[in-house]
Amino acid sequence: MINKWSYIEEQHCSSTFILARQHPAWTAVNSICQSAGRGRFNRSWIGEEGGLWVSYNVPIDESLPLPWGQMPLLAGVALMRALAPYKIEGLRLRWPNDIMVGHDKLAGILVERPNASVVSIGIGVNISNDTVRLYGKMSNHPTRLSAHITPCPSVHEFRHLLAEAISSCYEEFSQGGMSALAGELEAAWDGERPIVAICDDARHCGFFAGVDENGSPKLRLADGRFKIVNGIEVNRLKELI
Numbered sequence: 001m002i003n004k005w006s007y008i009e010e011q012h013c014s015s016t017f018i019l020a021r022q023h024p025a026w027t028a029v030n031s032i033c034q035s036a037g038r039g040r041f042n043r044s045w046i047g048e049e050g051g052l053w054v055s056y057n058v059p060i061d062e063s064l065p066l067p068w069g070q071m072p073l074l075a076g077v078a079l080m081r082a083l084a085p086y087k088i089e090g091l092r093l094r095w096p097n098d099i100m101v102g103h104d105k106l107a108g109i110l111v112e113r114p115n116a117s118v119v120s121i122g123i124g125v126n127i128s129n130d131t132v133r134l135y136g137k138m139s140n141h142p143t144r145l146s147a148h149i150t151p152c153p154s155v156h157e158f159r160h161l162l163a164e165a166i167s168s169c170y171e172e173f174s175q176g177g178m179s180a181l182a183g184e185l186e187a188a189w190d191g192e193r194p195i196v197a198i199c200d201d202a203r204h205c206g207f208f209a210g211v212d213e214n215g216s217p218k219l220r221l222a223d224g225r226f227k228i229v230n231g232i233e234v235n236r237l238k239e240l241i
Contacts, residue, residue: 005056005163017122020055021114028163030054030155034124050129051144052155056121056166060113071111072097073215074173075121077181078165079107080188082158086149092190095208095217095237099125103239104143121166127155178213186210192220194240197229204229208237 006027013019013031020029031054034047047053058071076093083091083099090102099107107125114120126144146152153161172180192207197217206219206227216231 005167007159015122016053016055017110017112017114017120020057020120020122023057025057025059025118027057028054028159029057030159032155047124048129050155051127052123052125052159052162054123054159054162056123056163057118058121058166058170059117060119061117070173070178070215071119071121072109073178073185073211074169074181075109075111075123075166076188077184078162078169079109079123079125080184081169082162082165086145088148090190093185093188094239095189095211096215096231096234098140100140101143101148103140105140106143106145123162125158125162127158128152178215195219196238196240197234198236198238199229199233200235208239 004026006023008019008023008027008029010019010029010031012033012035014035016029016031016034019031020027023029030052031047032049034053060071073096076097076099079099080091080093088101090100091106092100094100097109098105099109107123110122112120112122126142128144128146131142131144145158169181178185189208189210192209195206195208197204197219204219204227206221209218209220209226211231212218212228214231217229217234217237219227219229221227
């Protein structure tokens with residue numbers, strides 16, 4: 001079942017997260033411009049007109065089969081699902097919260113829990129905004145949806161497509177946990193890549209081989225063994241090629 005969303009749009013805000021905290025589940029709050037968006041570890045996210053800067057509120061409770069910390073993975077699958085019809089070459093998910101086209105960043109995800117009953121899924125997607133101005137301000141070159149598909153959906157069109165994808169992923173997750181999305185999630189990584197997982201007191205090198213049941217990165221080591229690196233301890237996962 002696809003849940004009915006309520007949509008709220010602002011002209012300008014500091015962060016859609018702040019606005020979303022005032023609203024119940026199944027509310028999507030977006031802003032045409034966002035001045036103080038943030039990513040993981042409070043890294044800044046620049047949100048200019050032409051992109052989708054939105055927070056989707058979904059319900060959460062103790063009856064769900066897995067904890068709310070799985071929501072970033074659910075959101076990643078939903079974004080990939082919403083983008084799948086466009087058949088963008090090189091589209092992939094990068095742990096834990098980036099949508100990439102090759103080595104260029106198309107979208108980012110951040111999840112917070114403003115209260116006991118709601119999770120807010122914050123998503124920023126470069127659609128037709130000026131990404132040239134972002135060069136040098138991000139660790140990866142940015143890209144935008146309009147550079148890869150023609151015609152390109154409008155911000156509002158993609159906001160609705162993504163809402164439907166989040167709803168369907170949420171229903172599947174609620175009924176079967178992350179195992180219900182495991183196939184799509186595995187395909188979204190687009191194969192193994194050499195990486196280094198950078199933690200406060202260690203660096204772990206290997207080939208990224210997916211995630212464990214808690215969403216932590218799984219590395220294939222040179223000797224063929226697998227190592228799980230606690231995702232909470234990973235400050236950055238850097239791709240080596």
